[in-house]
Amino acid sequence: MRRFARTLAAVALAATVVAGTAGWASGTGQRAVTGPPPGSASWRADGALGRQLPDPGSAAPDDVALFFAGLGDRERQLLLERHPSVVGNLDGTPLELRYRANALALRASPDPRLIRLGAPGRQILAFDPRGRGQVAEVFGDLRTARHVSVVVPGSDIDAGTFDRRNDVYGTPAGMAKSLYAETGPGSAVIAWAGYTTPVGLGLDAATGGLAEAGARRLTRFAAGLAADGLPSPVVFCHSYGSVVCGLAAPGLGATDLVVLGSPGMRADDVAGLRTGARVWAAKDDTDWIDDVPHVRVAGLGHGPDPAGAAFGARRVPAEDAKGHTGYFAPGTDSLRAFAAIAEGGSR
Incomplete structure (x- = not known):
């Protein structure tokens, strides 16, 4: 009984610190944005082409790709x-x-925070304004890339914080841009903030509900890349994003899965992820995530530390990284290792 009480106390501690970025305050409960894109009802009802359009709620990405392949330029426009x-x-x-x-x-968006996302030259691969907003942006030429990486962020990320100016390397845009700059020609990087993330402290950050919804969206996104003929990706997962990736792992089709600053992946070890991808983990000595008890009891907590030897992941050097959001900072050993993995190396 005493041992069980200690475990519950550890989980309670985990609930207070398992968040995706530094600088949070008290947590607020979030409702996950799920389902087909906004505007799907009018899409389904549209008969302008004289044929039924694929149902955004049920059509597989392969079927969507086949549909568009059969259209002419005028119909697509x-x-x-x-x-x-x-x-x-x-x-x-x-x-x-x-x-x-x-x-x-x-x-056409009335939200002034989003003006910068629509600036000329930006390659926005997804933009869903519902809830706090979800965004995916591409760095590089995705169509011609031989190597594709996807960056999945942790808590406190949405359309408004996607590329914020402070704590740059804790944002999906900052992480992806830094990785792209470190890789050579023929690589492209996608910053994917395509799920509802936890905000601050609270149960959302210590439980898997938002991660489960995010995993479904990430799996479908990856299937869409494959349907469009793009290479299998390397997926980088930061903090709570690694919980998303752990749940999505069996269906991602990734060549490599790289987690950094992870609170756990909802799996006991690499075998529990049920993936053929190589699994990597990075954690620097100054990252506060190291103080999180890696436990999972009654739905709270996310399980063992992926950077621990028993988990079985390949270890990424991170001695130069500082804090929870320093892994993609230029000049760090972790960023150099990430770039090598992104380009198919470090075997």
Whole structure:
């Protein structure tokens, strides 16, 4: 009984510190954004092409890709103009159409925080304004890339904080941009903030509800990349994002899964992830995540430390990284190792 009480106390401590970025305050409960893209009802009802459009709620990305492959340029442009929010977020749609559709949707957005996302030259692969907003941005030429990486962030990330100026390397845009700059020609990096993240402290950060919803969205996003003919990705998962990746692992089709500053992946070890990907883990000595009790009891906590020897992941050097959000900082050993993994090396 005494041992059980100590375990519960550890889980209570985990609930107070398992958040995705530094600088949080008290937590607030979040409702996950799920389901098909906004505007799907009018898309389903549209008969402008004289044929039924694929249902955004049920059509597999492969079927979406096949549908668009059968359209001419004029038909594609018509759908883009009539339904930019669907075309921009429907996995399996050719990425060139998604860029154009999301640029159109962002220009029409009344939210002043999002003006910068619609700036010329930015390649926005997803933009869902619902809830706190979800965004995916591409760095590099995704169509011609031989190596593709996806960065999945942790807590306190949304459309408004996607590329904030402070704590740059704790943002998905900052992490992805730094990784892209470190890799050579032929690589592209996607910053994927495509799920509802926890805000601050609280049960959301210590439980798996938002991660489960995020894992479904991440799996479908990866299937959309494959349907568009893109290479299998390397997926980098920061903090609570590693919980998302742990749940998504069996369906990601990733070549490598890299977790950093992880509170746990909801698996006991690498075998429990049920993935053929190589699994890597990084944790620096100054990261406060090291103080989190890696336990899982009654749905609280996320399980063993992926950077621990017993988990079985390959260890990424991180001696130069500082704190919870320093892994992608230029000049660090962790960033150099990430770039090598992203380019298919470090075997």
